[in-house]
Amino acid sequence: MTSPHGSLPDDVREALQRGSIFDAIKLLRRSGVANLKEAKAVLEAEARRINAAKGVAPRPAGGAKPAPTSGAFPPAAIDALRRGNKIEAIRIVREHRGLGLKEAKDLVEAHEQMLVPTVDSLSPRNGLSPGEVPRTGGRVAWVLALATIVAALIYHFVLRDPG
Numbered sequence: 001m002t003s004p005h006g007s008l009p010d011d012v013r014e015a016l017q018r019g020s021i022f023d024a025i026k027l028l029r030r031s032g033v034a035n036l037k038e039a040k041a042v043l044e045a046e047a048r049r050i051n052a053a054k055g056v057a058p059r060p061a062g063g064a065k066p067a068p069t070s071g072a073f074p075p076a077a078i079d080a081l082r083r084g085n086k087i088e089a090i091r092i093v094r095e096h097r098g099l100g101l102k103e104a105k106d107l108v109e110a111h112e113q114m115l116v117p118t119v120d121s122l123s124p125r126n127g128l129s130p131g132e133v134p135r136t137g138g139r140v141a142w143v144l145a146l147a148t149i150v151a152a153l154i155y156h157f158v159l160r161d162p163g
Helices: 010-018 021-030 036-054 075-082 086-097 101-114 139-159
Strands: none
Touching: 010 021, 010 036, 021 036, 075 086, 075 101, 086 101
């Protein structure tokens, strides 16, 4: 199994095109052409070749995220990231580059780390889900509890009828 480029079965090649290397490994092993170690090595090399043809940076060893390719990131996706809409950015990258969900997500996350923060991203709402209200740290609850205790003490010692 020395030449991966021309010897892969069609169903294995289709699984790789979808970005599913695990399915491709299973299919290649079922065909009886390679053992697990050989199949993994051949298909990872083929996946790197396919991603290079698509313009996706290869994933570094150790599970690190891939670096985005320069000049290939859509400006609309950058705008979406700056607005804090990561899902929209992934959708734009998928449409623009023709990538699978995982590849687009990895590319967006790698690009997100390189973005310079804007004034909007530094606002106190940063990191909150849509509709989520910033927490007050419980100070309001303590003030209300203290006011209730003081009111109860005033009622008990001052306003209550002694008889």
